Amino acid sequence: MQGGFVSSPIYSGVSGVVKKIDEVLLSNGSKCPAVIIESDGKGEIFEGITPPEVTDMASFISAVAQSGVVGLGGAGFPSHVKLNVKDVGQIEHVVINCAECEGYITSDTRTMLDKSDEIFEGIELLRRFFGDKRFVLGIESNKKECIDKLTPMAKEHSVEIKVLPSVYPMGGEKVLVYYTTGRVIPEGKLPLDVGAVVINCTTLTSINQYVKTGMPLVEKTVTVAGSAVNEEKNVIVPVGTSIKDLVEFCGGYKEEPQKILYGGPMMGISVCSDECPVLKNTNAILVFGKKETAAEQSGECINCGRCVSHCPMRLMPTMINSAFEKKDIDRLKKLKVTVCMECGCCSYVCPAKRPLVQTNKLAKAMLKQASAK
Amino acid sequence: MSQLITEVSPHIHDKTTVRSIMLDVIIALMPALVAGIILFGFRALLVVAVCVISSVFFEWLFELICKKKNTVGDLSAAVTGLLLGLNLPVEIELWQAIFGSAVAIIVVKQLFGGIGKNFANPAITARIIMLVTFSSGMSRWSLPLVLEGADTATSATPLAILAGVSDGQLPSVWQMLLGVRGGCIGETCIIALLIGGAYLLIKRCITWHTPVAFLGTVLVMTLALGENGLYHLLSGGVVLGAFFMATDYTTTPCTPWGKVIFGVGCGFMTVVIRMWGMYPEGVSFAILFMNILTPHIEKLTLSRPFGGAKA
Numbered sequence: 001m002q003g004g005f006v007s008s009p010i011y012s013g014v015s016g017v018v019k020k021i022d023e024v025l026l027s028n029g030s031k032c033p034a035v036i037i038e039s040d041g042k043g044e045i046f047e048g049i050t051p052p053e054v055t056d057m058a059s060f061i062s063a064v065a066q067s068g069v070v071g072l073g074g075a076g077f078p079s080h081v082k083l084n085v086k087d088v089g090q091i092e093h094v095v096i097n098c099a100e101c102e103g104y105i106t107s108d109t110r111t112m113l114d115k116s117d118e119i120f121e122g123i124e125l126l127r128r129f130f131g132d133k134r135f136v137l138g139i140e141s142n143k144k145e146c147i148d149k150l151t152p153m154a155k156e157h158s159v160e161i162k163v164l165p166s167v168y169p170m171g172g173e174k175v176l177v178y179y180t181t182g183r184v185i186p187e188g189k190l191p192l193d194v195g196a197v198v199i200n201c202t203t204l205t206s207i208n209q210y211v212k213t214g215m216p217l218v219e220k221t222v223t224v225a226g227s228a229v230n231e232e233k234n235v236i237v238p239v240g241t242s243i244k245d246l247v248e249f250c251g252g253y254k255e256e257p258q259k260i261l262y263g264g265p266m267m268g269i270s271v272c273s274d275e276c277p278v279l280k281n282t283n284a285i286l287v288f289g290k291k292e293t294a295a296e297q298s299g300e301c302i303n304c305g306r307c308v309s310h311c312p313m314r315l316m317p318t319m320i321n322s323a324f325e326k327k328d329i330d331r332l333k334k335l336k337v338t339v340c341m342e343c344g345c346c347s348y349v350c351p352a353k354r355p356l357v358q359t360n361k362l363a364k365a366m367l368k369q370a371s372a373k
Numbered sequence: 374m375s376q377l378i379t380e381v382s383p384h385i386h387d388k389t390t391v392r393s394i395m396l397d398v399i400i401a402l403m404p405a406l407v408a409g410i411i412l413f414g415f416r417a418l419l420v421v422a423v424c425v426i427s428s429v430f431f432e433w434l435f436e437l438i439c440k441k442k443n444t445v446g447d448l449s450a451a452v453t454g455l456l457l458g459l460n461l462p463v464e465i466e467l468w469q470a471i472f473g474s475a476v477a478i479i480v481v482k483q484l485f486g487g488i489g490k491n492f493a494n495p496a497i498t499a500r501i502i503m504l505v506t507f508s509s510g511m512s513r514w515s516l517p518l519v520l521e522g523a524d525t526a527t528s529a530t531p532l533a534i535l536a537g538v539s540d541g542q543l544p545s546v547w548q549m550l551l552g553v554r555g556g557c558i559g560e561t562c563i564i565a566l567l568i569g570g571a572y573l574l575i576k577r578c579i580t581w582h583t584p585v586a587f588l589g590t591v592l593v594m595t596l597a598l599g600e601n602g603l604y605h606l607l608s609g610g611v612v613l614g615a616f617f618m619a620t621d622y623t624t625t626p627c628t629p630w631g632k633v634i635f636g637v638g639c640g641f642m643t644v645v646i647r648m649w650g651m652y653p654e655g656v657s658f659a660i661l662f663m664n665i666l667t668p669h670i671e672k673l674t675l676s677r678p679f680g681g682a683k684a
Contacts, residue, residue, distance in 0.1 A: 029379075103385075174680065186680045259378040265385040272379050292385065293378055299447065300489035302391055305627030313679045318627065319671075336678045344383035351389045352489075358381045 008078040009068045010280070013218040013238025014039035015046070027262055027271040034277075037240075051214045057088070057129045060211075067210035068217040068280070073108070073171055073200035074101050074263050076281030079207060083199070085192060088130050092195035093181045096123065096204060098139040098146065099164055101171035102264025105284040107221040110234045111202040112139070112146040119150070119201055120157045122208035130197070135159040137201075138180045142166040168266060169343040173198050175312055187339045202283075222282055224250045228257040228289030243274040243285055258293040261286040266344040299352040307346035307356055313339045317346035317356040324363040329370045337363045391488070395448035397578050401569035402455055402617065408552055408562030412517040413463040417558045421458030423467050427474035428454030435483045449488050453477050456496035456617060459559025460610065460657075461503070463515050469507050473499040493664045494624045497657050504657070514555035530555040531608040532653040535601065549607040560613040570616035579620040582632035583639075587615035590640025598648065610656040611643065618656075624664040631667075631674040638663045638670075 016039040023031040052063040065080035085091060096119065100108050112119065123135050137154060139147055141163050154161045162180045164170050174185045176198060183194040191198050206217050220239055225232040230251030237246055243260060247253060261268035262282050278285070307317040316335055323331040337360055346356035409417040432450035436443050444450075457473055477499035485491040504511045514530050531554055533539040544554045552562030560566075573579045591611055596602040605611070610618075619625060619639050626635050639659045646655025663670075 178679075184680045187678065187682060189680075257377065259380075259384065261384060266383040268382055268384060270377070270379045270382075270384065272377055274377075286384075288384065296386060299391060299444070300487065302394075302449075302489045302622045303625075303627050304394070304622040306389075308627050308676065309629075314676045314681075315678050316628075316676060319675075335675070336681045339678045339681055342382075348383050348385065349387050349389070351387075351391045351394055353386060353390070355381060357383065 006078055006081050008070050008080075008280075009066065009216070010239070011068050011216045011218045012037050013240055015042055015044040016040040024277065025273055025275055027269045027276055029272055045215070049214045051212060052210070054211055060125075060129050063211055064207055066216065067207055069203055069206045069210065070217075070280050071200060072202040072206060072220070072281060072283065073097055074267070074281055074283055076279070079199070079203055083197070085130070085197065090192060090195060091130050091133050091197055093134045093136060093177075093197070094123075094126060094130060095176060095180045095191075095196055095198045096135065096137045096159075097171060097173075097176055097198055097200045098137055098143070099170040099176060100140065100143075101283070102168060102266050102268070104225045104286055105223045105264050107223045107234055107283045108201055109143055109146060110221050111205055112143070112150060115205045116149055116153060118205040118208050120153055120159070121212070122204035123157060123159055125208055125211060126199075126204075136180050137161045138164050138170075138176055140164050140166040140170055169312055169341070169345070172312065172341050172343060174341065187336060217280055220278060220280065220282060222246065222278055223284040224287070225284065226257075226261075226287035226289065227291045228253055228255050229287040230254045237278050239278055239280050241278045243271070243276055243278070246278060246285055247274065247287060253287070255289045257287050258290055259288040261288070265292075266348065267342065296353045298350075298354045301352055301354060304351060306349040306351065310345045310349045312343060312345060313341060315340055315346075315360075317360060320363055321354065321356055321359045324359045324366065327366070329367065332363050332367055338367065340364065391447045391449070394578055395452050397573065397576050398452050398617070399448065399455060401572040401576075401578075402452075402459065402559070404565035404568045405459055405559040405562060405613070406455070408565040409459065409463075409558035412519070412552050412561060413515060413558055414518055417463050420461055420463060420465060420467070420470055420558060421455060423470050424458035424461070424474050425451050425454035427471045428457065428478050431475050431478040432483070435479055436487075439483075441487065444488055447488060450478055450482075453482065453495045456559075457499055459613065460496060460500045460557050462511065462513055462556075463558050464513050465510055466507070469503060469510055472506075473503045476502050489623050491623060492667070493661055494618055494621050497618055497660050497664075501657050501661060504652075516555050517553050517561070519553055530653065531604060532647065535604060535608070536647070536653045543604065546603065546607070549604070554608070556608070557610065557613075560610040563607055563612050566612045566616060570612075573616065573620070579616070580629065580632060582629055583619045583625065583636040584615040586633045586636025587611070587619055587640045587643075590637045591643055594640065594644040598644070600648075605644070605647065609643075609647075609654045614639070614643075614656040614660055619660050619663070624667060626667055626671045626674060628671060628674040628676060631670045634670050634674065635663050635667065638666065 016037050019036045019038045022036050024034040026032050054060050054063050061080050061084045069079045071077040098112055151161055164179050177191050177196045181196055185194055210216055219236050221234055221236050223234050260271050263284055301318055320335050320337050340360045342357055344357045428450045429445055433445050457477055477495035481493055481495040481498045482491045534541045534543055550563045554561055592602045592606050595605040642659030642662050643655045646658055
């Protein structure tokens with residue numbers, strides 16, 4: 001049941017019988033009420049599935065809300081909230097995010113190759129309500145096959161293709177908007193404030209599917225990878241499938257898994273059990289074995305400045321770290337820790353292996369607490 | 374299934390470690406060490422080895438006594454010893470070299486909290502303390518072995534000749550580049566130092582900012598003062614300092630503009646001391662002086678976040 005504007009309904013990905021209403025384990029260790037459905041193995045589609053009536057912006061937004069689609073690039077923010085633009089005249093650029101959010105993950109690549117028609121149908125759908133704006137597909141340069149396939153189609157639909165440098169975190173909204181429109185989103189602002197709407201390509205095809213057929217978001221393309229799984233591949237799975245079942249489908253564990261991630265290696269969340277389900281915004285399940293989980297001890301900061309020169313937001317993580325340790329609120333404000341998008345580059349490059357992105361997150365929480373007082 | 378590891382992202386890390394960076398610095402100093410041994414003989418190796426071994430020993434000993442985590446493995450103490458050794462004259466008494474290592478590691482580094490916590494460059498500070506403590510030993514320059522027949526005990530450095538302190542013939546530019554002149558073990562062979570500096574730049578251990586700003590300032594200032602700019606650049610410890618000491622992470626700013634200001638300041642102070650100071654050489658003093666200013670330079674050159682309003 002949907003509650004509140006910033007929320008999204010969940011649909012069953014299987015046909016079957018409701019067994020019970022129970023609690024399931026979430027990645028953070030807490031529990032959440034869930035409907036347990038036993039699949040009948042038939043995968044029958046509910047006969048009530050019909051395309052929604054979409055005539056104007058309001059009916060479009062309510063259709064998107066009904067579709068259950070959330071930001072499928074990984075953020076999981078309800079799409080109808082994002083697309084609910086009060087004044088479409090504000091929009092100048094519509095950016096289709098085809099930059100895979102992190103390494104390992106290739107689920108958006110599958111969308112580009114397997115659902116290219118639907119991407120453009122989705123673009124035409126947005127055009128109906130947003131008007132004739134600049135539509136641009138941002139694709140990373142290492143996705144040659146996708147660029148080759150989409151380029152002639154884009155020409156037909158007068159959509160621009162922007163080939164992006166293949167670097168992380170290109171899929172981050174602020175970075176992507178800068179590369180596709182040349183505009184800098186000021187701190188605390190949204191893409192719309194600089195005239196841009198950003199939507200992930202898989203999110204777009206899912207919305208298109210609902211408007212076209214009435215089929216809501218019930219399944220997800222998930223990249224399964226890592227050294228502890230037998231067959232690395234992309235799998236289309238019903239939302240709610242347990243990681244255990246998914247890994248079994250991929251030939252099972254190759255070795256005892258040490259760590260299992262929702263999402264990519266840079267921002268992914270490590271889960272405490274393989275009983276956790278695939279969620280709507282899960283675009284990858286990484287199963288790490290011993291090879292990827294060698295323990296590293298953190299040492300003292302040597303002020304090498306690598307975190308400073310690698311921060312895509314041009315922050316100074318080492319200074320944020322020391323200000324955080326001193327609980328210096330004023331300094332944290334001055335260092336603009338709130339601009340941090342938690343991409344993890346600072347922790348990645350740190351030669352002393354300091355958990356810098358973690359202290360950034362804690363510092364943000366500290367600031368929030370301080371301003372609440 | 375056994376317990377899964379749950380920890381904060383990111384779940385992968387770059388291979389670069391403090392140890393690998395220090396190892397790169399050691400590799401980059403090898404040409405200068407080899408040149409030093411060729412130029413000044415086997416005793417050069419002895420002096421450097423004594424400095425390295427005693428530095429590592431003092432680090433181990435201090436951490437043992439203070440029950441701190443042993444950090445000898447990060448190789449930073451070895452780098453300090455190596456730099457100190459290369460900054461000493463070849464005829465230095467070995468016990469004085471050991472004293473220098475103790476000052477560098479215990480007083481300048483460990484008493485301030487160990488790696489990453491010291492505000493002054495340990496090798497530089499130790500060298501300065503040795504210079505004022507063992508003045509005669511620290512300014513007894515030997516000429517390279519190839520210059521046969523020269524009086525090794527009292528031979529003059531080009532800087533002393535430039536300053537008019539000593540008489541003598543200035544070496545040719547080629548001699549300066551090859552290191553055939555009086556000076557510290559590791560500072561004379563410019564070519565070896567440039568090879569090492571290039572290695573650090575290619576490996577991205579250092580950026581161009583500090584060396585370019587440092588060397589550029591020395592050249593421009595001495596030329597403006599009507600001095601022999603090229604000789605000022607090639608003599609003394611300018612090149613060694615610019616690539617290896619003024620680029621020390623902990624004691625210099627981490628921001629690009631901070632590095633430029635730091636380099637300019639080093640160059641400026643070096644020339645001022647050379648022109649008007651009591652000592653013919655000023656690189657060590659200049660770097661130490663700028664070390665003290667480092668926190669303030671960093672504060673002045675905070676980077677402006679992407680999309681961030683002026684703080």
